[in-house]
Amino acid sequence: MSALLEIADLQTHFLAERGAVKAVDGVSFKVNRGEVLAVVGESGSGKSVTGLSVMGLIGKPGKIVGGSMRFQGQDLSALSPEAMRQLRGNRIAMIFQDPMMTLNPVLRVDTQMIETLRAHRKISRKDAWTICRDALARVGIPAPDERMRSYPHQFSGGMRQRVAIAIALLNDPDLLIADEPTTALDVTIQAQILALVQGLVAERGMGVMWVTHDLSVVAGFADRVVVMYAGEVVEEGPVDRVISRPAHPYTLGLIGSVPSRNKRGAPLMQIPGSTPSPVNRGTACRFKPRCRFARAKCEDHPPLIESATGASRCWFHEEVALESREPA
Amino acid sequence: MVFIIRRLLQAVLVALVMSVLVFAGVFAIGNPADILIDPEATQAERLRLIQQLGLDRPLYEQYFIFLGNLLQGDFGTSFVFNRPALHIIFERMPATLELAFAAIFIAVVIGIPLGLWAGLRPNAVSSKAIMAGSILGFSLPNFWQGIMLILLFSVTLGWLPVTGRGPVGEFLGMRSSLFTLEGLRHIALPAFNLAVGLLALVIRLTRAGTLEVMPQDFIRFARAKGLRERRIIFIHLLRNILIPVVTVVGMSFGGLIAFAVVTETIFAWPGMGKLIIDSINVLDRPIIVAYLMVIVVVFITLNLIVDILYSIIDPRIRLEEAGQ
Structure with missing residues (x-):
């Protein structure tokens, strides 16, 4: 059986005057049915742009210049804009980072929900209303009948994200792309949202692509992890293996940067420097300037080296994995 | 309700302050008696007229007499026409109102x-042409535009009549030249002339709003929901843009009425604007005061309507009102 979503060598560039900004530069991964794939990386690593590319929501000056995206075996880039629209919000749904901004402030919640149903199938306003009300109830919004008639500003941030999730799931999608949906929320609300999505995955067999920069979210939630750096995938594998035994220095650094994993009083581990310019990245390993494992070989850009438990874009992945196993 | 009462009280206060200013203003410009009374008149006639108009009393006394009459609904009698000022204004009002409505439309x-x-395709040649046109609309003098309109459409092409209001039709008890074909032909040019400035403003506001709203997350989310482009533009985008547009249109309605003077003069449109200019020339104070009072009431009413429309379009405002 083919994967739910299969991305191969995706390249999404933003054409600026100074040259193409290669936000996504040859990314490949897949999402299976009933699986949560976490896509992890810093800001500017291209993880959000990857999600938007799948949705067909890259606006000018952005452009998908290469690679393929297959959704249930269907080539997304070959679809007409109308066919893509019919897929969006229907088979592939997306939720965004800032719940304060994703709902239209001047339209009532029921309007924003019902239109989502009616964009994809013929249904009476009354039937749609009932379905939407039930959807609100399912994501844990109290007094849904009343809340249907409310405006977004009458909800708290966490409640709004629930509404956004309820909208995204209205048409029972096969794939949910979540672009840092819990980043702007309190930890307690975050846990509730995670549990909600987890339940829906188990219940419906939906595939999830969960874009985040927060590794602590990933640990108990995702099945597999893709780590992105500077527009490419640098590590991939099952979540337990990646977190306990990272095989790329960048992943190692990311995990070290989570405060709770450090010894109390010990200086916090950090990755020195910042992400390289996405315009001109050169031919060396992109992480080399920030890497403490770097040596002469790193002048060559490493391929994604497959192993039994995933893949790593590091010439010395075995050495990194060995070190990460030792107690700090 | 409290809100509306507060607004009405504000209106009364503004009208009072304004009437003081007009009294002082007209007093500063000159003595109406000098202009109104025939220079050939004898001293006795002159004195009699001045007394009759009440111009012999101190200014503050004249003002309080005016206020007293106002409480009885009397806005004063025109020095020139010797008829109630309000009547004269109301006679002229429909012509100006229909002109202003047509312009807003x-x-x-x-x-x-x-x-x-222009906002959805900011880089297209057509959009740049629209924006260039709106700058012209702003910056070319309105009277010149009016004359050019007459030259082009009436004189050269001969499509539309040059001046005047045309026949008045009746519809649902309202009398207006908007209800006859000939009337529409007459109003087309002056209404467009009056509309140009506002038209340019509405274009720029709508474009600016579009450029501001389109990159927002909720538009992207609307796309992610798979909505059709038509719905995104005409519901999600437009509802957000309408807030500033309604404000500006509502506010400028008063301005259109008050400053229809130029257009009315060029097209010989028998409205209030022409009346006020004539009255200022002869210092016909009762008409000036009554006219300005009417304008104040119009402005306040419009503000109120705009606020109400606002709360319909933007639900966040409703909540703030209720929270007070």
């Missing part, structure tokens, strides 16, 4: 689509 019906077009 033109500005909105043409301005919003053009602004949307």
